[in-house]
Amino acid sequence: xxxxxxxxxxxxxxxxxxxxxxxxxxxxxxxxxxxxxxxxxxxxxxxxxxxxxxxxxxxxxxxxxxxxxxxxxxxxxxxxxxxxxxxxxxxxxxxxxxxxxxxxxxxxxxxxxxxxxxxxxxxxxxxxxxxxxxxxxxxxxxxxxxxxxxxxxxxxxxxxxxxxxxxxxxxxxxxxxxxxxxxxxxxxxxxxxxxxxxxxxxxxxxxxxxxxxxxxxxxxxxxxxxxxxxxxxxxxxxxxxxxxxxxxxxxxxxxxxxxxxxxxxxxxxxxxxxxxxxxxxxxxxxxxxxxxxxxxxxxxxxxxxxxxxxxxxxxxxxxxxxxxxxxxxxxxxxxxxxxxxxxxxxxxxxxxxxxxxxxxxxxxxxxxxxxxxxxxxxxxxxxxxxxxxxxxxxxxxxxxxxxxxxxxxxxxxxxxxxxxxxxxxxxxxxxxxxxxxxxxxxxxxxxxxxxxxxxxxxxxxxxxxxxxxxxxxxxxxxxxxxxxxxxxxxxxxxxxxxxxxxxxxxxxxxxxxxxxxxxxxxxxxxxxxxxxxxxxxxxxxxxxxxxxxxxxxxxxxxxxxxxxxxxxxxxxxxxxxxxxxxxxxxxxxxxxxxxxxxxxxxxxxxxxxxxxxxxxxxxxxxxxxxxxxxxxxxxxxxxxxxxxxxxxxxxxxxxxxxxxxxxxxxxxxxxxxxxxxxxxxxxxxxxxxxxxx
Ligand code: ADP
Ligand code: MG
Numbered sequence: 158x159x160x161x162x163x164x165x166x167x168x169x170x171x172x173x174x175x176x177x178x179x180x181x182x183x184x185x186x187x188x189x190x191x192x193x194x195x196x197x198x199x200x201x202x203x204x205x206x207x208x209x210x211x212x213x214x215x216x217x218x219x220x221x222x223x224x225x226x227x228x229x230x231x232x233x234x235x236x237x238x239x240x241x242x243x244x245x246x247x248x249x250x251x252x253x254x255x256x257x258x259x260x261x262x263x264x265x266x267x268x269x270x271x272x273x274x275x276x277x278x279x280x281x282x283x284x285x286x287x288x289x290x291x292x293x294x295x296x297x298x299x300x301x302x303x304x305x306x307x308x309x310x311x312x313x314x315x316x317x318x319x320x321x322x323x324x325x326x327x328x329x330x331x332x333x334x335x336x337x338x339x340x341x342x343x344x345x346x347x348x349x350x351x352x353x354x355x356x357x358x359x360x361x362x363x364x365x366x367x368x369x370x371x372x373x374x375x376x377x378x379x380x381x382x383x384x385x386x387x388x389x390x391x392x393x394x395x396x397x398x399x400x401x402x403x404x405x406x407x408x409x410x411x412x413x414x415x416x417x418x419x420x421x422x423x424x425x426x427x428x429x430x431x432x433x434x435x436x437x438x439x440x441x442x443x444x445x446x447x448x449x450x451x452x453x454x455x456x457x458x459x460x461x462x463x464x465x466x467x468x469x470x471x472x473x474x475x476x477x478x479x480x481x482x483x484x485x486x487x488x489x490x491x492x493x494x495x496x497x498x499x500x501x502x503x504x505x506x507x508x509x510x511x512x513x514x515x516x517x518x519x520x521x522x523x524x525x526x527x528x529x530x531x532x533x534x535x536x537x538x539x540x541x542x543x544x545x546x547x548x549x550x551x552x553x554x555x556x557x558x559x560x561x562x563x564x565x566x567x568x569x570x571x572x573x574x575x576x577x578x579x580x581x582x583x584x585x586x587x588x589x590x591x592x593x594x595x596x597x598x599x600x601x602x603x604x605x606x607x608x609x610x611x612x613x614x615x616x617x618x619x620x621x622x623x624x625x626x627x628x629x630x631x632x633x634x635x636x637x638x639x640x641x642x643x644x645x646x647x648x649x650x651x652x653x654x655x656x657x658x659x660x661x662x663x664x665x666x667x668x669x670x671x672x673x674x675x676x677x678x679x680x681x682x683x684x685x686x687x688x689x690x691x692x693x694x695x696x697x698x699x700x701x702x703x704x705x706x707x708x709x710x711x712x713x714x715x716x717x718x719x720x721x722x723x724x725x726x727x728x729x730x731x732x733x734x735x736x737x738x739x740x741x742x743x744x745x746x747x748x749x750x751x752x753x754x755x756x757x758x759x760x761x762x763x764x765x766x767x768x769x770x771x772x773x774x775x776x777x778x779x780x781x782x783x784x785x786x787x788x789x790x791x792x793x794x795x796x797x798x799x800x801x802x803x804x805x806x807x808x809x810x811x812x813x814x815x816x817x818x819x820x821x822x823x824x825x826x827x828x829x830x831x832x833x834x835x836x837x838x839x840x841x842x843x844x845x846x847x848x849x850x
Contacts, residue, residue: 161343163190172334177327184321186328192335193344193366195328196385196799197315200378203277203293204312211245211254213282219310221246221297222254224272229262237262246273254280255288273298275310293325308333313372332370339363347388347831349816360384383809386800390813392835395827398817399837401452402825409450409574412550414442414476421505422472426465433457433604434466440600441470441578445477445551451576457602458771459582459736464497466602467553470578475507475531479550479575483534488513488682489689490555493711495534507531512539513682546575554579582736582771583729603772612739612769613746616723616762618753625719625748626667632717633671633698637743639717641673641701642734644725660721661701668699676702704730706737713741723749724758728778731762732771739769 166188167178186192203219211220222243229237241256256276258264268274278292295309308329317328346362360380365388368381423430430438437455444451457463471481483498485491495511503509510527512535527533528548537554539545546552552575579597617625629639641664643657661675674697676688685705692700693712700706700715718738723731731749738745749765751758764777803809820832827836 161189161339163193163344164188167192167331167335170331170334170338172337173331177330180322180324180327181331184323186323186331189335189339192328192331193339193370195317195332196369198318199316200372201277201314201316202375203310203314210252211280211287213280213287215279217277217279219275219277220254222274222276224268224270224274225253227265227268227270229265239264239268241268243274243276253287255286256292256294257288257290259290267296268294272296275307277310277314313375313378315370315372336367336370339367345831348384348391349820356380357384357387362388382800383803383806386803386806387809387813387816389800390804390810391816394810394814394817395820395832395835396837398814398821399827399835402821403837404452404574405449409448409576410477410479410550411448412445412474412477412479412576414445414473416476418472418476418505418507419469422469422501425501425504428606430465430469431462431602431604431606433602434462434606437600437602438466438469440598441466442473444598445470445473445576450574451551451578452597453578454597454599455578455580455602456599457580457582458605459733460605460740461582461602462606463555463580463582463602464494467555467578467580468498468501471532471551471553472502472505474550474576477550480528480530480548481532481551481553482539482545482549483532483553483555484537484539485534485555486537487685487705488536489686489710491534491536492686494555498532498534502532509534511535549575551576551578582733583775610739610742611744612735613744614735614749614766614769615747616749616751616759616766618755619721619750620753621748622719622750625750626664628746629699629717629719630668630671632746633668636714637716638692638695638697638712638714639699639719640706640715640737641699642706642718642720643701643703644722657701657703664699664701671698672696673698674700676700676705678703678705704734706734710737711740712737714743716741716743716745718745718747720747720749722751723762724751724755728761728764728774728781729771731765732769732774735765735769 167173167181167186170189181187181192186195201217205219212218220243223246224241224243227239227241230240231237237260239258239261243254243256244252256278273296274294275297276289276292276294278289280287280289293309295307295311297307309326315329315332317325319325319328342361342363344363344366348362357380362384365381365384368377369385372378372381437457441451441453441455444453455463455466467483471483474481483494485494492511492513495509498509508530509532510530512527512533527545533539533545533549540554554577629641632639641660643660657675657677661673665673674688674692676685676692680688688697688700689710691697692715695714715738718735720726720731720734726734735747738747747765749762751762761781764774768774820827824832827833
């Protein structure tokens, strides 16, 4: 156990110049801990000294040089530019390189002729004269402190994210002296000894921190970063695991059902459940039968048939004498579900209530009748209806694809402990489900009901719109319908994006005399529903829309989708949009328009042409954007992860989870002082609350 107090002020550390301490203090970096935990965002390998001649190159290089001349120069109105002419130390005498610092005349006080420097920067060639503007430099001889090891150059150099007036050099100097000062075991380990983990054998928290700042080798740096990432994921998993245990402790209903309703329902369906649907349903029913509250995510690509599975789950709740509640993110979707429920569930003798915006406003009065219906369907606003929620045996939350899953689930937990089934069509890469949905069990429908229906996707330059229009017209003449999607509602001066409103006028003309509808987010819910109804009923041949159609809408007769400015969309979102077609018996066509010479997007979107497997697309997205980005949304509310990019490393995440589970088994209250920060503060009170209901 170390007895070093990292909370001590930097003044306790020998060697940090006063001006460095002052500049750090201004930005609140005043203790050793502040410096130790200000981790580098990346590193530059400045080990290799270039002993060859100076040479212009787009990549920076590192040189050991002697200053042969230096002076302030004044050009025009500038504040004065400091220039130093240098030569390679110990070789290639005669070849000159000019170092130039704009507006930094005070450098004449620190640099002088005869000094030896290590410099690092990009050498440019201007008409045969070589120069570096604002090189990183370090005085190694002639500066009065000749014995000092290099801090900024000649090593794998840490690069920090800066804030305020702090400079790289100031932070690096401070970090250097702090680590010189600290003993090898300056901090206790957070992780339990990861015994048998070959990679981390002998690694400690203190060593990892030291390596991450001033690495001895690239290999050691990589291990240290992974060790710290493991620590971070471990902390995250500790929280998740505690939440999970708390929920299980809370106690729920055991809903075993009689099987009668389900049998009739399945017998009346015009199709058989796929194997994947059946497996997911079994998992759900198993959870519902158990006394612990279910908290499960049903995860399946667009069109994988989640709704039927949800209905089957709801029947089990009703068989068990409870009510089932289903929520959708939009009114349109809620009405769509209510229609399906009316078609499939009312024949079983069940009462289905749709709670629309209006009935809700007037609805408080008929709460009793609401509580008597077998099934209540509405928007997510239902979540806030405490009585309804605590009365329900099962709550289904549909298309919760904006990631706030854990928060939603928590909200429900606050008031009661019904079984909860969350459904999402966002194909979260398998590597990430563990992290994003750490406290949910995950069922994945990884199979599509009708493999026969194909969606042909093409990426095209916008100049091909006329051809696409002709194609759309042909399809409409064969009795089909189409979507035309725009990324924005109104033309904005700043954003050069096609606008739905303007697009509607254009397409109405282009497709005349066919009927073209317009749907966007600024319409009232009633207007939106009216437009959707007309489209569904075939009154509109085509529908110009913004991304409001992104989620869940099911119009099987629509077989064409033209997406404008597709370059503005993420892959996952395009996949969602595309899921609106290919839902009937007919081959469907999706055209992604990009700017004519936009090679970057041509490349990025190529995957959309190659596959309609949402998981493959999600993996591709992950590769391009990095999991930190993908997870960015998921984590709203939680601090962003420092090592987010390592989240795709399933092995590391799994290891973190194992270690967290082990820790909680050995020490359920996290009594070890190092774990204090991860103790679940709400644990006891929530349990008490749950018991009172
Ligand atoms: P999503 O998972 O995107 O919500 P839906 O539940 O809307 O998918 O289902 C898409 C379509 O597939 C619906 O029209 C539904 O009736 C149909 N469907 C669902 N399961 C099957 C199945 N096993 N066989 C054939 N069609 C199915
Ligand atoms: Mg759906």
